[in-house]
Amino acid sequence: MIAIIKYNGGNVSSVQNALRRLNIESIVTDDPELILKADKVIFPGVGEASSTMKALKEKGLNQLIPSLKQPVLGICLGMQLMCGDNEEGGVRGMGIFDVDVKRFPPKDLVPHMGWNTISQLKSPLFSEIEENSDVYFVHSYCCGLAESTVAVCDYIRPFSAALQKDNFFAVQFHPEKSGLTGSRILNHFIKL
Secondary structure, three states: OEEEEOOOOOOHHHHHHHHHHOOOOEEEEOOHHHHHHOOEEEEOOOOOHHHHHHHHHHHOHHHHHHHOOOOEEEEOHHHHHOOOEEOOOOEEOOOOOOOOEEEOOOOOOOOEEEEEEEEOOOOHHHOOOOOOEEEEEEEOEEEOOOOOEEEEEEEOEEEEEEEEEOOEEEEOOOHHHOHHHHHHHHHHHHHO
């Protein structure tokens, strides 16, 4: 069973629809018992960091997620909240990844929205994914490069397009909106 974590953020249905296209059943839940029993967990995200962290704390999910032993995939805001300090709302994330989240420098080009390439691919998520493949981004905040970086994107400056540590995987882009490449990445995660 694949559990998609439910909270006050968006894109949950987009992720579930992407899994359906791959003939993968999933449940959307905030029930800790169901999340613990799941084979894989997806922590999606569209929203604002401090209000999302508040919603996670109300359900105890901020403590549950870092304790999970099965493969976990954070997407966009989900990735950012798996990191350390976050400039959006001055919130502290779950600290799974030792990297902070910063706002892109103030420019007319923020938010970073649309297709961009990823490179330096170093994770099972990117098995058979070509270097410089295009994926879809929508974000104004990003993680710098870190020891856990397994994919890089360059927009205004290089940043972590994906992170990996132990059973935790995270992507800044939206695989559910990234066409065939995104479908392959989701499929690789499901097969871990």
